[in-house]
Amino acid sequence: MTKTRVVVLVSGRGSNMAALIDAAAAEPDFPAGIVAVISNRPGAGALTIAERAGIATAIVDHKAYGSRAEFDAALDKAIRSFEPDLVCLAGFMRILTDGFIEGWAGRLINIHPALLPSFKGLDTHARALAAGVKLHGCTVHIVTAEMDSGPIIAQAAVPVLDGDDEDALAARVLAAEHLLYVRALKLWAEGRVRVTDGKALVDAGGDADATALVWP
Ligand SMILES: Nc1nc2c(c(=O)[nH]1)N[C@@H](CN(C=O)c1ccc(C(=O)N[C@@H](CCC(=O)O)C(=O)O)cc1)CN2
Numbered sequence: 001m002t003k004t005r006v007v008v009l010v011s012g013r014g015s016n017m018a019a020l021i022d023a024a025a026a027e028p029d030f031p032a033g034i035v036a037v038i039s040n041r042p043g044a045g046a047l048t049i050a051e052r053a054g055i056a057t058a059i060v061d062h063k064a065y066g067s068r069a070e071f072d073a074a075l076d077k078a079i080r081s082f083e084p085d086l087v088c089l090a091g092f093m094r095i096l097t098d099g100f101i102e103g104w105a106g107r108l109i110n111i112h113p114a115l116l117p118s119f120k121g122l123d124t125h126a127r128a129l130a131a132g133v134k135l136h137g138c139t140v141h142i143v144t145a146e147m148d149s150g151p152i153i154a155q156a157a158v159p160v161l162d163g164d165d166e167d168a169l170a171a172r173v174l175a176a177e178h179l180l181y182v183r184a185l186k187l188w189a190e191g192r193v194r195v196t197d198g199k200a201l202v203d204a205g206g207d208a209d210a211t212a213l214v215w216p
């Protein structure tokens with residue numbers, strides 16, 4: 001079986017990246033392999049995790065470039081050097097240019113810590129608490145030029161509990177993210193995700209909770 005070659009883009013601690021690395025390493029039949037991790041921040045903890053797992057790493061420091069377009073061009077070149085089939089954003093905190101995204105149309109996915117289309121952008125947990133929602137969660141979606149608006153592959157709902165602060169809610173959502181991203185990557189790598197008319201059609205293959213994982 002030819003595995004889907006995946007490059008993961010990171011900016012920080014890398015727990016979602018680690019979940020993907022661990023799943024690919026733990027399951028011999030997992031349909032994807034992480035071939036490289038690239039960070040826009042030199043000190044990202046994710047780089048240490050990837051190196052310890054024996055995975056190639058690279059740094060493309062956004063501060064070293066005069067414009068977003070120049071950074072994106074350097075990032076694109078670094079990604080293509082690893083010849084991936086798919087690029088996974090995992091806590092990657094840079095807005096990507098339209099030109100970059102056009103070059104990876106349908107092959108660039110992201111995990112967002114909210115139930116899109118609610119709470120696009122940053123600080124999602126604080127905003128969810130401020131809004132008084134009782135259900136929060138996370139989404140894996142295809143990345144498009146419009147921020148956090150691409151076709152949704154999978155979502156996990158997470159309850160907001162009485163007394164939750166931002167850290168407690170973020171931790172509960174993060175645990176669901178780790179499960180959801182592995183499921184979504186498996187669905188994509190197995191060819192079960194098809195984008196039509198701006199929507200992702202997902203064949204869950206009888207695994208009813210594959211795309212609608214509700215956190216107990
Ligand atoms: N064109 C797109 N680029 C990115 C998308 C997307 O959907 N379309 N998803 C984001 C991920 N993301 C939320 O999920 C996100 C990341 C970063 C930002 C942001 O405002 N970044 C700032 C810098 C922040 C920092 O360095 O700490 C910026 O780029 O100026 C918003 C949303 C990834 N990119």
Ligand SMILES: NCC(=O)N[C@@H]1O[C@H](COP(=O)([O-])[O-])[C@@H](O)[C@H]1O
Pocket residue numbers: 012013014015016017090091092093111112113121122174177
């Ligand atoms: N808008 C993008 C965004 O906020 N992404 C979020 O950053 C965190 C990274 O954690 P990690 O580095 O431990 O995976 C994750 O919660 C991810 O959903």
